[in-house]
Amino acid sequence: MAQRPRVVIVGGGFGGLYAAKSCRGVPVDVTLIARENYHLFFPLLYQVAIAGLSPGNIAVPLREIFSQVKNIRTLMGEVTALDVEHRQVIYSGGQLPYDALIIATGSDYQYFGHDHWRPYAPSLDGLQSALAIRQRLLSAYEQAEQEPDPARRQTLPSLPTSRSRPAGRSSSSGSPYVRAPKWWGLLTPRCWSNHRRGPRSTSPVPQPCGRQGSKPQG
Numbered sequence: 001m002a003q004r005p006r007v008v009i010v011g012g013g014f015g016g017l018y019a020a021k022s023c024r025g026v027p028v029d030v031t032l033i034a035r036e037n038y039h040l041f042f043p044l045l046y047q048v049a050i051a052g053l054s055p056g057n058i059a060v061p062l063r064e065i066f067s068q069v070k071n072i073r074t075l076m077g078e079v080t081a082l083d084v085e086h087r088q089v090i091y092s093g094g095q096l097p098y099d100a101l102i103i104a105t106g107s108d109y110q111y112f113g114h115d116h117w118r119p120y121a122p123s124l125d126g127l128q129s130a131l132a133i134r135q136r137l138l139s140a141y142e143q144a145e146q147e148p149d150p151a152r153r154q155t156l157p158s159l160p161t162s163r164s165r166p167a168g169r170s171s172s173s174g175s176p177y178v179r180a181p182k183w184w185g186l187l188t189p190r191c192w193s194n195h196r197r198g199p200r201s202t203s204p205v206p207q208p209c210g211r212q213g214s215k216p217q218g
Helices: 014-021 042-049 127-145 150-155 166-173 207-213
Strands: 006-010 029-034 038-040 059-061 072-076 079-083 088-091 094-097 100-103
Touching: 006 014, 014 029, 014 100, 042 127, 127 150
Parallel strands: 006 029, 006 100, 029 072
Antiparallel strands: 038 059, 079 088, 088 094
């Protein structure tokens, strides 16, 4: 019996997930390999960062998603190289031969040539970074709540967001203080600012939506 074509998909985000789903019932053997063993619903990642949701609300194990699909297996590992000549994916657990390869590894954050910003402006690119931002955010509010000087109290939780894209706008309007001011009784809702490079907030979306998103929030 002839061997079925082997498909390797690198990445467990939306691209990798839907590429794998499209292979259900197709006479191929699929291996989906990702650095994490879960699919992360990125559009709501900011909600984890602002303490609106728990990580389990937006992360689903890849093995659970494909548990009933016989021709798809999932592996947790980090791809380090591609051997195009021998048609192999080199990853932390060994080698994966392939007949067809799909690379869906997503994107990376851009600091516009200012990489020294990274320690002060962490990227929101996964659960670990979201939880780190969440801890910094809540710690800033707790510190401000115990600060006796009213003027300094308002500066401690001053947390700007950058680029004014949907996640940035939603983060600022959905911060734990704006959502639930009773959590911190001594603060006033003036501690979050939003910065953008262009003339209009949410520039990638149509102008009517962008104008709505540019209105003051909080």
